[in-house]
Amino acid sequence: MSCCAPPLALDGAPDPSAARQEIRLASRDLGDGLWQSDLSVPGLHCAACIRAVEAGLARLPGVAQVRVNLSTRRVAVQWRSEEAPELLTALAGLGYPGHLFESEADGTDPERDRLIRALAVSGFCAMNIMLLSVSVWSGAEPETRRAFHWISGALALPCLIYAGRIFFASAWAVLRHGRTNMDVPISIGICLAFALSLYDTIHDGPHAYFDAATSLIFFLLIGRALDHLMHEKARAAVRGLMRLAPRGATVLGVEGGRTYLPLAEVALGMRIALTAGERVPVDGVVEEGASELDCAIATGESAPRSVSPGMAVQAGTLNLSGPLTIRATAKAESSFLAEMVRLMEAAEGGRARYRRIADRAAALYSPVVHATALIAFIGWMAATGDWHRAITIAIAVLIITCPCALGLAVPIVQVVASRRLFEAGIMVKDGSAIERIAEIDTVAFDKTGTLTYGQPQLIDPASIPVRELAIAAAIARRSSHPLSRAIAAAAPEGGLVPAKIREYPGLGVEAELDGQHYRLGRAKWALADETRGGQENRTVLSRDGALVARFAFAETLRPQAHAAIDSLRVDGLAIIVLSGDRPAAVQVIAGPLGIDEVSAGLLPPGKVEQLAALEAKGRKVLMVGDGLNDAPALAAAHASMAPASAADIGRNAADFVFLHDGLDAVPVAVAVARAAGRLVRQNFALAVLYNALALPVAIAGYVTPLIAALAMSLSSILVVANALRLDAGRTTSAQPSLRQPLGLILAGEPGE
């Protein structure tokens, strides 16, 4: 048996036929009738999981090959049949619920491969050159030295061309726009060192700096590759989350046929069938049916909204209780969702203007270094008139001050910080986000889905008699309405089997149990005695028309909300709430948390305006939000966070995505980012100190290749060691429960 797969109740399973067509849409054609689907399965943990999933899926008809990737928690399934196999249902049946994953072009990451290949080549060249250099430093014969210099040069050239290209390309890209970054001084230093060494090798000079040039490339690539791998891992984890926007829609033909069309092909006026549990694919008007819509992710309203024929529905809202037929009034590219994307693009200003700390340092640093080298050249030229000696010294100045430590100082700290956040369930999508979140002075929260869970919960279930609660839960389990789910969640599975279940959209659920007629839903509908309909919005359970139990619901705060807000306040941050919900509903949540600055009833552009107003006052805001309506604000804010339950584009817009429920992710992220900021500044101080010591030696002309190599390696080791202190001073914020304890895995399979 598997240690990791708990038996799972299937709640809210989508309509199987639409799901199969969705699998087809998300698959890619490998040619020859073979299709590949990529599934994200977060529950994979161990060898038993791999075997269960691979064997289980391979049994499905039409499946040709199944391959689990444990590192990315993904399954690649190749299948060959007319219709897609029911992969998701089969996975859920095995105990590993999964979801479709966007298939990339070929599933590899070209940037990662390029960096690792460059790292391998530069590592090989640098190590061999260093080996040869040691014998030169220890006083090799002139002929041996010459031969070794030539071999070193022959090794350094491919390293420079192949691995150095990454720096040259980046430096050239910014130089063309009249700016500089860290790669400009690096590129100049590497190229000049190589050119001088080549000149000296040809003229049989005693010193060559091939070792300095190549090990510089190698060290810097290590930092860069680690940085890329870390953030790619975080981005992959975010991409692996469940996709909330539908890929297509079931379109009703004129003659009554049903076809499943990709979203882009849905045209104006088409009639779309929506079953309960599906999301509205495009903006439209209800033609037939009555139901309730969960708008939490789209507009931030927490209470479901009833819809009936003639009412408009927004793309992204979730159909809860009954089947609907809607007529499309907008194409996918002009729907509410697309409108949000446009607002996001317009809003993306502050973040694009942000310049990385390393680049700002380089803008100060490179003119100083280059001017110093020039002065050294002119000074030596004037003093001795020996131009070769003057150039050698000028280049030695460039090499010794070449920002090896500076180039490593920032990426290494950010890699360590990202890894700590990753372990705490917080995904960081790029390095500049860590720098930006350390600068914030205000935190803006959305309400629905961020401060609270999107779903309501039953208040005080203990006050309801156990037997009545069990009956209500048994009936509620058959409905996907959020209030039903809340009742179902409040009672354990009781073994009661209600019969003749019918759901009335907007009213409630009806069922028979032990020959008695039960209704669970609105008081006005469920109770025979209509004079008691005064509290018409209350939810009740009735037996043959008589009141049995009342249920009251409230939004519940995410865990640790109080503690998180308090600790943010202690850190000196101002807290505000920006919500799209009604003011009264917002006040109920914000009041107990002690948040005074509250803006309610905001439309998506309103949130962006609020952020812009704050920014105009010089405040730097961290936006925490989850909905479609928050996405523009997430893009506009100085830094942004979203929970894993957020809408797709919100997750993509946010810098940080936290996977756990607890809101303590916010103070943890801020604290780690601030600690990282302190270390980056320390590393810069160390690098400047090192330069201040090394520069006089270089200008005086005492720098031999040996001294350059020693000084460079020492300063690099120093900044890396300093960055690792972030890891050493870890707090107990990481959730140990997430990790499968090894003993448990072993104990779980004793007899196999």
Place this chain on the structure above:
Amino acid sequence: MSSLVFLVPLALLLGGAALAAFLWALRDGQYDDLDGAAARILMEGDNDRIEGDEAS
């Protein structure tokens, strides 16, 4: 000196072979799933029992 003439190129050749092997392994996808490779060694395949080994 004379030994260096063939030892240094030999060392470089061996190092180069290792580099080529690494690049080939990278391209072959052997680094795509490091956690999975660690776990798969614990899985029992259908035909990986040693001939004649009557496991209890």
